[in-house]
Amino acid sequence: MTKNISIADLQVLLAAGGVNLVDVREADEYASGHVPGATNLPLSDFLERYGELxxxxxxxxxxxxxxxxxxxxxxxxxxxxxxxxxxGGTSAWMGDLE
Structure with a gap:
């Protein structure tokens, strides 16, 4: 059963530090704006690259x-x-995107 977190709760965790946030959108989507501190691992590359985690x-x-x-x-x-x-993803993010 997948655990879920709201964007508001994520923002609290990010402010406290120590969160490993992975954005699975494609590179162009990530480049156009992402949650600060997120690393990009596109879903299209997932099978080849998930071992990096x-x-x-x-x-x-x-x-x-x-x-x-x-x-x-x-x-x-x-x-x-x-x-x-x-x-809710990045569309629910209530702050500035990088």
């Missing part, structure tokens, strides 16, 4: 609305990762 860490996964990140979370959970889906 450290299984010893927990990750928050974000996309535009929450659908692609939910797919990524389901896959990563099956692979043994500790992940949380960010409900």
């Amino acid at each position: 450290d299984k010893e860490k927990s990750y928050h996964i974000i996309c535009q609305s929450g659908a692609r990140s939910a797919q990524a979370c389901a896959f990563l959970e099956e692979e043994g990762y500790d992940v949380t889906n960010v409900a």
Whole structure:
């Protein structure tokens, strides 16, 4: 069962520091604006690159609305990762995007 977090709760966690935030949107979407501190791992590259993630860490996964990140979370959970889906995605972000 995928864990979910609201964008408001994510903002609190980010302010406290120590969150591993992964944006699974495509590179052009990421470049046009992303949550500060997020790293980009496009869903289209996921099968080839998910191994770059450290299984010893927990990750928050974000996309535009929450659908692609939910797919990524389901896959990563099956692979043994500790992940949380960010409900609402970047479209719900209440601050400036980088």
